[in-house]
Amino acid sequence: MFVTYAAVTIFAALLYASAAVVYLIGHEFPKAQMDIKRLPRSWVPVFGVLLAAGALGLVGGFWLPMLGLLAAYSLVLYFLGALLAHLRVGSRKLGNWAFFFITSVAALAVNLLYHWT
Template sequence: MFVAYLTVTIFASVLHGSAAVVYLIGHEFPKAQADMKGLPRSWVPVLGTMLAVGSLGLLGGLAVPMLGTLAAAGLSLYFVGALLAHLRVGSRKLVAWGGFFATALAALAANLAYHWS
């Protein structure tokens, strides 16, 4: 079970961490997404920081289990908010969202199964 937990946690951390980097370096894609969803561009670095904190929290959870649980739950909630932002403007382009959300949920499930069962 540890290998599955470790694999899912590291994968989720790398995936969400890479998204955080894209948001934080000022890449055009997150700005275009913010425009499409009607969000101010000033939110892009904040959203990137939230992704980065979640990614680092997943890794921190390897040492402090509660931190990993909270990070995975926080990332899951982040992507629930992203879904609501998509639906609010009528966007149905949810494939990438689904991958990120599923990964966050998988990290949460693996964490709960390994540490709290």
């Protein structure tokens, strides 16, 4: 079970860390997404920091299991909020969102199964 936990957690952490970098370097993609969802562009760095914190928390969960659990829960909540932002403006392009959300749910599931059962 550890191999599955480690693989999913590391994959998720790398995914969210790379997304955080895209948000934090000022790339146009997150800015365009904020415009589409009618959210302030000033929130882009905040979302980048949240994604980076989630990635670091997932990795930290190898040493402090509760930290990993809280990070995984937080990422699930983050992406549920993203879904609400999509739906609020009538966006039906949810492919990227679904990939990120499913990854966060998988990270939460393996964390719960490995540490808490």
